[in-house]
Amino acid sequence: MSFFRKRKIKKLLSRLKNEDKSIKLHVGCGGNYKEGWINIDNRSRAKKDIRLDLQRVIPFPDNSIDFIYNEHFIEHLSYDYGFYFLKESYRILKPGGVIRTAFPDLDTLIDSYLKDYWRQMEWVKLIKAQWYPSGCFMLNKCLREGGLHLYMYNLSELTRRLIEAGFGQNKIYECKVNQSSYSELREIEKRADSTIVEAVK
Numbered sequence: 032m033s034f035f036r037k038r039k040i041k042k043l044l045s046r047l048k049n050e051d052k053s054i055k056l057h058v059g060c061g062g063n064y065k066e067g068w069i070n071i072d073n074r075s076r077a078k079k080d081i082r083l084d085l086q087r088v089i090p091f092p093d094n095s096i097d098f099i100y101n102e103h104f105i106e107h108l109s110y111d112y113g114f115y116f117l118k119e120s121y122r123i124l125k126p127g128g129v130i131r132t133a134f135p136d137l138d139t140l141i142d143s144y145l146k147d148y149w150r151q152m153e154w155v156k157l158i159k160a161q162w163y164p165s166g167c168f169m170l171n172k173c174l175r176e177g178g179l180h181l182y183m184y185n186l187s188e189l190t191r192r193l194i195e196a197g198f199g200q201n202k203i204y205e206c207k208v209n210q211s212s213y214s215e216l217r218e219i220e221k222r223a224d225s226t227i228v229e230a231v232k
Contacts, residue, residue, distance in 0.1 A: 044091070054069070055069065055098040055100065055215060056068065056071060056091075056100070059103075059104030065219075085119075092123065097124075098213070098215050099130040101131075102133040104134075105182075106184065108182065109181045121232055127231065128232045131211065131227065133227050134189065134225060135154070137188075138185040153224040157222075197232075208225060
């Protein structure tokens with residue numbers, strides 16, 4: 032990582048600490064820039080605070096972050112890099128810090144394919160995909176996303192990986208969209224068709 036990027040991160044953390052604000056990372060922000068968060072993305076066109084490739088070390092100190100949020104991001108990482116991201120998230124979270132992950136649920140996709148209700152799902156309407164010729168076509172599109180989806184999760188698989196990354200089993204919770212016991216993590220999702228998991232360090 033460049034010297035300038037390291038300096039920028041140090042400056043951001045110092046400013047937030049001095050202002051006595053929670054330090055919140057929005058990872059893979061894409062077109063969803065969140066005020067009051069440190070927005071991170073690797074795409075040049077995305078509005079962000081820091082450009083980072085999160086398949087590498089997340090360049091924040093141990094025990095320095097209060098909240099990490101990611102929405103429809105983790106499925107774009109490979110199995111190994113997804114786990115590395117969760118381990119790094121555990122490392123940089125403060126004790127009591129929270130990671131909230133919103134993701135497309137593999138079980139829901141398979142169920143909608145088997146029971147043939149996928150055309151009624153919100154994401155289908157959102158991207159105007161009712162034209163998809165068949166459930167088989169839909170399922171392949173979701174699993175592959177033109178090569179951009181690298182590993183899909185269901186609730187039990189993400190829970191398993193969070194435990195392997197260091198989070199305690201009794202500190203992992205499924206949440207409803209836009210609901211949380213933490214005010215910082217409420218009304219935060221753009222995608223209502225997500226499965227949501229919070230894990231506390």
